[in-house]
Amino acid sequence: MRWPCDNTFVRDLGWLGVRVDPVPVRAPELLALDDGLAVELGLDPEELRSPEGVAVLAGNAIADGCEPIAQAYAGHQFGHLSPMLGDGRAHLLGEVVDTHGRRRDIALKGSGRTPFSRGGDGRAALGPVLREVLVSEFMHAVGVPTTRALAAVATGEQVLRERPLPGAVLTRVAASHLRIGTLVLVASQGSREQLAAVVEHARARHHPDVPPRDPMALLSAVVERQAALVAQWMSLGFIHGVMNTDNMTLSGETIDYGPCAFLDAYDPETFFSSVDTGGRYRYSAQPTMATWGLARLAECLIPLAEGEADDLVTQAQERLEAFTPAYEQHRLDLLRRKLGLSRAVAEDTGLVEDLLQVAAAEALDFTGLFRDLARVLREEPTPTLDRIQDLPRWQIWQDRWRTRLHGEGKDPAASAAIMDETNPVHIPRNHLVEEALAVAHTGNLAPFEQLLEALRSPFDEREEWGRYAEPADPDFTRGYITYCGT
Ligand SMILES: Nc1ncnc2c1ncn2[C@@H]1O[C@H](COP(=O)(O)OP(=O)(O)OP(=O)(O)O)[C@@H](O)[C@H]1O
């Protein structure tokens, strides 16, 4: 089998990794394949489904054109620098140019030990692999920049975690796997030339509008992408869970769906990750934590910029400070749209914040809330809003909102239609994901497949998908814990 690869990372930056093949698995079995994505990548889905194709997706065979490499990177984990991490369980197979003309990495995750594995087994368990498929495909469907899942393959082997679990390999597609942590590694351990080479590779690949040799402009470009990205996360109630600098991309795509989760009832202080004991990466802290990671990026870029050291620090500071207004603008634009509004008016910030205060006070389901607002306009039943106790307060908010909508001169049906294209009816609700994964462990993939199908049509309200729109039992959410790297 031949893949139409053009491997610029290996060619230009091969020293930033180790050429190593995936470790074969005992009995590969294809669990999921995204045919549409395969075609976009210039790969034949039928060929990928054949035993030869599944062998490639399991890491048991290397397609012609691929040059597997484990990339090196560092990262600040929960604020502390890990000077060397790298792909301890992943292999970049190669790069292709997709049908849109975009360069895409194709990589395996859970594909065996590499020189970066430290004490790890190089493997991934079935549950986290399927979780990454569900969440990343949903994120793509709602228009969030994200790595994607081309395939999942069961290995026929067990991985030992707290208990033995079935193993799996994910085929992940990304604009690249260059992380802030990639630059952290080269800035601390490489030469100035090496740093300049990686920065130029990232610029040309992800930010071609930025002029070469202008590291401060590159910083601004990454700041802008991350501000837009985190605003999208917030508008969906997405909690990444592990925003370490090794999990923040230079492309602005979401990466690493290890311990992620979604808000059920709106509470900005929510976090679920077992290792995030202090709530560092809680929902409300995500913009601040993105800026923190971007400040680490700035530290890597300053040495490449020309000028007086003090001046450069001031310049970098100013560019980092642009994050907050950019983020707030993106978030307000998204929330305005979620409310069916098209025009920007000064009082919108207050309108949005007051709605979120009601949502917090009444513990309203974040996803159901916005979906219900369109139903208000259509005078349909509103199961989430019906929970509201403080009706006078709610009436005041509704009147303000309706006045704003009226001021735009649109009829309510048109506003409701915009809202239904903006506010997903189903998201990868934590309880649904866990339920699908638990059944997948018994060998039954049907609930996973059904949920995946619904998540690929997140705005499409269908009777048979009604269960996916229902909120979790609050007891489930209270006890919910996510795990990374399992
Ligand atoms: N089972 C494992 N064996 C070897 N290394 C591992 C294992 N699990 C995680 N690691 C390594 O630990 C580090 C942090 O893991 P983290 O969970 O952030 O990343 P990941 O989920 O493995 O990969 P990615 O960020 O590419 O999605 C990475 O260097 C990763 O390769």
Ligand SMILES: [Mg+2]
């Ligand atoms: Mg990671």
